[in-house]
Amino acid sequence: MSRRKTRKQVFENVEVIDAGAKGKTIAKAPDGKVIFLPNAVPGDVVDVQTFKKRKAYYEGKATVFHKLSDKRTTPACEHFGTCGGCKWQDMAYEHQLFYKQKEVTNNLTRIGHIELPEVTPIFGAENQYFYRNKMEFSFSDSRWLTLEEVQSDEDLGDRNALGFHIPGMWDKILDVKKCHLQADPSNAIRNAVKAFALENDLEFFNTRNQTGLLRTMMIRTSSTGDIMVMIQFFKEDKEKRELILDYLGETFPEITSLQYVINGKANDTIYDQEVICYKGNDHIFEEMEGLKFKINAKSFYQTNSEQAYELYKITRDFAGLTGNELVYDLYTGTGTIAQFVAKQAKKVVGVEAVPDAITAAKENAQFNNINNVEFFVGDMKNVFNADFIEANGTPDIIITDPPRDGMHKDVVQQILNIAPAKVVYVSCNSATQARDLALMDEQYKVVKTQAVDMFPQTFHVENVVLLEKR
Incomplete structure (x- = not known):
């Protein structure tokens, strides 16, 4: 028995009236049902194409913007709309x-x-912006391609990525040029690591095939000035591992904790893995009202x-x-x-x-x-x-x-x-x-x-x- 396809509907000139759960905004369809939208701001007037219909609501997306809300602002990040990390970046902060x-x-x-x-x-x-003390980035040998790239006849060039998962896609990574969530040297470290890995033919991970060397990288910073970098490798390759870790330690002497993990599991969680300190301390410190809190690679601390x-x-x-x-x-x-x-x-x-x-x-x-x-x-x-x-x-x-x-x-x-x-x-x-x-x-x-x-x-x-x- 074939699955019945949901018929897509288009509603024109719909006003977005509110913000709802999980960052989605809300409009009303002509039949009175609520429409949840992932890509609009309250006050926008839009055409909506639905892709899911339920008894009491629709899910859809804004396809045409007839009027832009006065609650909008210009997103700071070039990756906004593709990266799922800052979904409200187009809404002025007082309205957030x-x-x-x-x-x-x-x-x-x-x-x-x-x-x-x-x-x-x-x-x-x-x-x-630049308020997070912890960021985790993933390596991939098959970066996310934009629609323009997919439709282009030109050579796509480098397909490697170091960045974030595309929302809802476990095997696709957005190559991030600059992230506005963590202060420098986070961006400098990430971009330098990617460039060095490419120059030295260090293999980026392939999630589907479970191949490659470089898997993830975590950067933690603190108010004390400490910096932790941890690279997760899919397999042990002493020569290549030491090559990139030595490069990191020499290029960024401000790193106070340089660590690594060898993780050959199907998933990249590190909580059941041994974290090995390569250089410096196996922890950093956060300070608050004279109290110091020791943070290691696996620690939870408010970000x-x-x-x-x-x-x-x-x-x-x-x-x-x-x-x-x-x-x-x-x-x-x-x-x-x-x-x-x-x-x-x-x-x-x-x-x-x-x-x-x-x-x-x-x-x-x-x-x-x-x-x-x-x-x-x-x-x-x-x-x-x-x-x-x-x-x-x-x-x-x-x-x-x-x-x-x-x-x-x-x-x-x-x-x-x-x-x-x-x-x-x-x-x-x-x-x-x-x-x-x-x-x-x-x-x-x-x-x-x-x-x-x-x-x-x-x-x-x-x-x-x-x-x-x-």
Whole structure:
């Protein structure tokens, strides 16, 4: 039985009226259904071609622009529209902030049915470009071709790429000339590595065939001036490996941590691989309010250091610590928030599922001479139970910063069982945050909310909520 094809429809002179989830904008079709668009800005008047029809909505794309919105701005990046990294780069920053704030408020009120206090304006970023401290680039011997290149009869020349995956295409890499997300020397390092690899016939990876030498490159920077570069090789070739690593170390002496991985797996994740230090240290340091945080190649750390500092200050302020409280920091990661609030608490207990993260948390606490924190590793829904509370004390305040999926329902229930005076909920996904808040609504009221823009030019937004017992 053949699959029925969706008939494409064209709607003319449609006004884009709003921004929705995952960065898509919203228009209304003549039949009243919503249309989700990936390539328009609220205020545009466009012709739309649909490519998917559902019961309550269409998905489509703007094909003709009759009027451009006054909310638009000129994208800074030449790769905008092809690279999927900065989908809102054509929207002026003040409007990005408006729609991020609106999304958070809508999620809390519509999904969570939460009665909100007066909403504090979103905390915007001073630096809207070159704010990331970590970037990962992929090598490919079959770079993404533009439509013009595909249709051209001319020789396409170099097909190698060092850049980002095309959205939705696991085997196609956009060759990036300049990325506006990470400050130099990131672009200089990436471009130099590509040029050197081509000059010396170092093979770029082919994902489909699982062949080649150079696989990925990660660059991490920090506010202390440290720079980490890690190259992932698909196979060991000592001569070629040392050739490119020596070149990097000599050309960029400011690199303080030069590392590599040999990964012959089908996928390029490094978390089950040995990371080998070739030159310098096996880590870099980030600093915040005199606290130093050791970051290795596998560490999780907020990728916008400046806004992370603001996020943590808001979290600490919401907690309202006096020095007498036992604080639980759930999903503590490498213990950044735990250590950031420790000076103002009696004791902080951090819980995290990733063993390497807890190892780093303990090292950082020792390095910072913080003696009133204790860290435990394990699956949150299994570790955070009545026995754990009995052994470590009943918290006065719980800070929780879960992943995008939010908290497991058993964790939410355990918080309700403990009934601390305050809960500070930090979230990178206000939809799952709203779901969890709805489960807590009978016992807790939302006293404060504060959205924080960690990722300018994207639709992502963090939100901090203070809950107090009713």
